[in-house]
Amino acid sequence: MIPTYNCANFLVETLKSVLIQDPGVAEMQVEVVDDCSTKDDPEAVVREIGQGRVSFFRKPQNGGAIANFNTCIERAQGQWVHILHGDDSVLPGFYSQLREGIEKNSQIGAAITRCIYVDDNGNWRILSHLERDTPGIIPQFWQTLFLMNQIMTPCIVVKRSVYEHLGGFNTELIHAADWEMWRRISVHYPFWFEPLPLACYREHSGSHTTYLIRTGSNIIDIRKSIDTVESYLPPSIGTELSYHSRKMHAYLAFDRAIHAINRGDTYEAVCQIQAGFKCDNSPQVRSKFVSLLSSSDNLLRLTAYLFGAADFDSADTIQLLIDIENQQIKA
Numbered sequence: 001m002i003p004t005y006n007c008a009n010f011l012v013e014t015l016k017s018v019l020i021q022d023p024g025v026a027e028m029q030v031e032v033v034d035d036c037s038t039k040d041d042p043e044a045v046v047r048e049i050g051q052g053r054v055s056f057f058r059k060p061q062n063g064g065a066i067a068n069f070n071t072c073i074e075r076a077q078g079q080w081v082h083i084l085h086g087d088d089s090v091l092p093g094f095y096s097q098l099r100e101g102i103e104k105n106s107q108i109g110a111a112i113t114r115c116i117y118v119d120d121n122g123n124w125r126i127l128s129h130l131e132r133d134t135p136g137i138i139p140q141f142w143q144t145l146f147l148m149n150q151i152m153t154p155c156i157v158v159k160r161s162v163y164e165h166l167g168g169f170n171t172e173l174i175h176a177a178d179w180e181m182w183r184r185i186s187v188h189y190p191f192w193f194e195p196l197p198l199a200c201y202r203e204h205s206g207s208h209t210t211y212l213i214r215t216g217s218n219i220i221d222i223r224k225s226i227d228t229v230e231s232y233l234p235p236s237i238g239t240e241l242s243y244h245s246r247k248m249h250a251y252l253a254f255d256r257a258i259h260a261i262n263r264g265d266t267y268e269a270v271c272q273i274q275a276g277f278k279c280d281n282s283p284q285v286r287s288k289f290v291s292l293l294s295s296s297d298n299l300l301r302l303t304a305y306l307f308g309a310a311d312f313d314s315a316d317t318i319q320l321l322i323d324i325e326n327q328q329i330k331a
């Protein structure tokens with residue numbers, strides 16, 4: 001199931017990557033579900049590349065990416081559902097390797113491969129984490145997932161009955177709805193892991209994710225999702241994992257701020273700094289922020305001074321600036 005919105009230029013590669021390993025109509029449904037694209041014509045791409053093999057459905061009105069995921073689930077007819085973004089792709093062997101693993105254990109609720117992060121031009125950048133060296137079930141995978149999302153959507157297939165049991169994606173989340181779903185599944189079902197990198201997740205300037213990162217909305221939504229899933233586990237476990245996850249994502253926001261400032265994008269740096277402190281404003285996080293400043297350039301320090309007070313109360317702001325000033329004096 002291929003959700004699309006204004007990404008027809010990438011859809012050609014997406015469809016070809018699926019069709020080159022197509023097991024046939026009797027084995028696999030291939031459908032593009034368009035969320036009322038306004039800048040291109042994905043239906044024309046489906047006609048040209050699909051040659052009648054790929055079906056096309058255009059939603060009556062735009063509902064957003066997460067709602068479109070749920071439409072994909074509702075329209076899926078197979079026993080296993082693969083939601084493949086219209087700007088992502090899979091490599092030969094993706095379906096056959098995961099099917100081989102799935103058929104070994106009927107209790108498996110989802111199966112994943114390693115993921116390759118690619119840029120606008122399809123150049124490989126980094127690989128996702130190696131969960132285990134050989135194919136098999138990941139023991140207690142929920143412990144990892146509740147700290148940080150290790151699964152990009154193109155690399156996972158989910159049993160249809162799992163979606164029917166647990167429900168669809170949470171439309172109150174705009175960035176972390178996929179992560180919330182994987183955590184929800186991990187509490188109830190085992191995950192199968194294929195160590196071969198067989199799926200490609202594209203990071204490009206025109207994506208919705210890039211926009212959310214630039215505005216800091218990604219971290220705000222992540223914090224919301226952490227609060228949402230804490231109740232999925234017993235209180236003693238859920239509270240501890242949420243505590244660590246909030247800190248990890250605050251640190252992630254600060255790291256992104258530094259990368260942004262090095263690119264000359266002060267706006268993104270400011271948004272990530274503010275979002276990081278909204279995610280976690282504890283003394284430990286403050287200390288981490290100050291230590292990052294001491295190893296960064298003066299522009300990032302200036303950014304913190306100019307904009308750091310925007311979303312804090314006066315006492316918090318004063319203490320933060322004192323911490324920064326003390327660190328500068330030591331340096």
